[in-house]
Amino acid sequence: MVDLLIMVLVFILTFVVGYALISRIPPLLHTPLMSMTNAISAVIILGGLLLFSQETTSLEKVLGFAAIAAATFNLIGGFVITDRMLKLFKKGNRLLN
Amino acid sequence: MGSWLTIGIDFLIIILLILGFFQFRNPKGARRGNFTTAFALFCAFGLVIYRHGSIDPGIVLTALLLGGAVGWFVAVRINMIQIPAMVAFQHGAGGIAAFLVSFLELTKAAGEPLTTLSEVSGVLGLIIGTATFSGSMIAGGKLAGLINQKPVAFPFHSLLLAGTTLGILVVAVLAGQAGPQAHVFWLLSLFALSVLLGILFSIRIGGADMPVLISFLNATAGLAAAFCGIIIQNRLLVACGATVAASGSILTHVMCLAMNRGLIKVFMGSLSKQRTVPKEILNAEDRPILTDMGNGGERFEYALSAARISEKIVIIPGYGMALAQAQFQVVRLAHRLEELGKKVKFAIHPVAGRMPGHMNVLLAEAEVDYENLVEMEAINSEFPSTDLALIVGACDVVNPAAVSQEGTPISGMPILMAHEAKLVVVCNMDGKPGYSGVKNPLYDMAKTITLFGDAKETLARLLEAL
Numbered sequence: 001m002v003d004l005l006i007m008v009l010v011f012i013l014t015f016v017v018g019y020a021l022i023s024r025i026p027p028l029l030h031t032p033l034m035s036m037t038n039a040i041s042a043v044i045i046l047g048g049l050l051l052f053s054q055e056t057t058s059l060e061k062v063l064g065f066a067a068i069a070a071a072t073f074n075l076i077g078g079f080v081i082t083d084r085m086l087k088l089f090k091k092g093n094r095l096l097n
Numbered sequence: 098m099g100s101w102l103t104i105g106i107d108f109l110i111i112i113l114l115i116l117g118f119f120q121f122r123n124p125k126g127a128r129r130g131n132f133t134t135a136f137a138l139f140c141a142f143g144l145v146i147y148r149h150g151s152i153d154p155g156i157v158l159t160a161l162l163l164g165g166a167v168g169w170f171v172a173v174r175i176n177m178i179q180i181p182a183m184v185a186f187q188h189g190a191g192g193i194a195a196f197l198v199s200f201l202e203l204t205k206a207a208g209e210p211l212t213t214l215s216e217v218s219g220v221l222g223l224i225i226g227t228a229t230f231s232g233s234m235i236a237g238g239k240l241a242g243l244i245n246q247k248p249v250a251f252p253f254h255s256l257l258l259a260g261t262t263l264g265i266l267v268v269a270v271l272a273g274q275a276g277p278q279a280h281v282f283w284l285l286s287l288f289a290l291s292v293l294l295g296i297l298f299s300i301r302i303g304g305a306d307m308p309v310l311i312s313f314l315n316a317t318a319g320l321a322a323a324f325c326g327i328i329i330q331n332r333l334l335v336a337c338g339a340t341v342a343a344s345g346s347i348l349t350h351v352m353c354l355a356m357n358r359g360l361i362k363v364f365m366g367s368l369s370k371q372r373t374v375p376k377e378i379l380n381a382e383d384r385p386i387l388t389d390m391g392n393g394g395e396r397f398e399y400a401l402s403a404a405r406i407s408e409k410i411v412i413i414p415g416y417g418m419a420l421a422q423a424q425f426q427v428v429r430l431a432h433r434l435e436e437l438g439k440k441v442k443f444a445i446h447p448v449a450g451r452m453p454g455h456m457n458v459l460l461a462e463a464e465v466d467y468e469n470l471v472e473m474e475a476i477n478s479e480f481p482s483t484d485l486a487l488i489v490g491a492c493d494v495v496n497p498a499a500v501s502q503e504g505t506p507i508s509g510m511p512i513l514m515a516h517e518a519k520l521v522v523v524c525n526m527d528g529k530p531g532y533s534g535v536k537n538p539l540y541d542m543a544k545t546i547t548l549f550g551d552a553k554e555t556l557a558r559l560l561e562a563l
Contacts, residue, residue: 003244018339024156033121036121036130042190043337049326052152067194070197072168074194075164083128084125085458091466092502
């Protein structure tokens, strides 16, 4: 019960702090922002890892494999593409004069 | 649930994650912010491996390499115009991972039995994860052009949606009370129903409403992760999920405001039925003086001299520009105008794209200095002192009917006040109304020169002549 309370507290606190910080991010960066948070939601990979910390049946192995692969796709793809996008945001090229 | 030390370490990683968002607040620090959050996740990953070890490192490693390689491969090759589809498919991948994790946790034989509350959050994670998965696949398919972008409504669509939701609630309760054998059956039924829910939900949403849908799915993917975090008792998962949910909610809200539509309205599909055409908003003295501009050639000459005499120019790109792949042409024109000593800025409407901020990325790719990408609130006060507003592939976002007319689908929608500029040149495909179906009175104004046709061609001709 205490654990659950801590979890709910963690959720509320990070949600509120995250909300305050993220609402200050300018629309200019909203696409990279979504792409980055998309990568963060792949944190679910931790669940897949924990699964393999205990004995697993063969079905669990297959499904766990799929979970980790899908989450890693999301994780790596998300961060790499965000970086690619952010590299495009440059200052001081010809248009600046 | 661990000593103070483990709590402290978890806390540090959460701080690191939050720091990443803090660094993300301006374009200079954003890249570092992205790196910081990636590092935070890497730490969380290492921590779980360190604390719990792995019985099947071979399987885990193979899955990591496979998923990582595909993710990396796609990410370095994807074109910036395809980003929204890519992001949608990634939401889907996150959703299916959330489903698999909750399903496995709920049916796991080994380990201690789940408490009721863990069971509840597991079931919620399963439902939200699955619906995010199927909803994102539909959204991604629409964004990638694999599925018709028009909203698809089945007969009794709302009833169907409500029925599915009700079914999910009933099955969820049954799953909670069933014995071990029946448990799996009910959970799989729950999966099937949730897939259906996601499809029914997304299929009815049209192409232009995609920014709202994709932001919403962003939030649900985070929520699913957070619920999974509760069932497996992992604070880091909960914290990460919460920040994603916060970000998705903010973006959803911003997009709804920018389109002047409530969330419910967007999700109920197509625009409100009343497609009233606004009455003429022009006063007698505003009557077109250039209506008889004759054929295209003469209009073109007018547009050319407008560009020549103007000192301060604001370019307004819309999704039509992106569709025509004309952004590079637009930027070339902007550079040329700058060479001629003119001040050129880009005015970016929040929904000028298929996902929040998409237009900025497209123009940044075409080598526009990000300081020249000005958001709506900042540029609107500058239009009265602007000599020329050059509209490329935008209609609804510059439709003055939004501010001057009551009772149209776009009434009250914030727009770029292009009609306040001294001269307006419109490079759109045609003079038809935009997605909202509301006629754009801007086209008929005296100061407007319309150059209908393929924007890429028109711009190339302008560029050549300048």
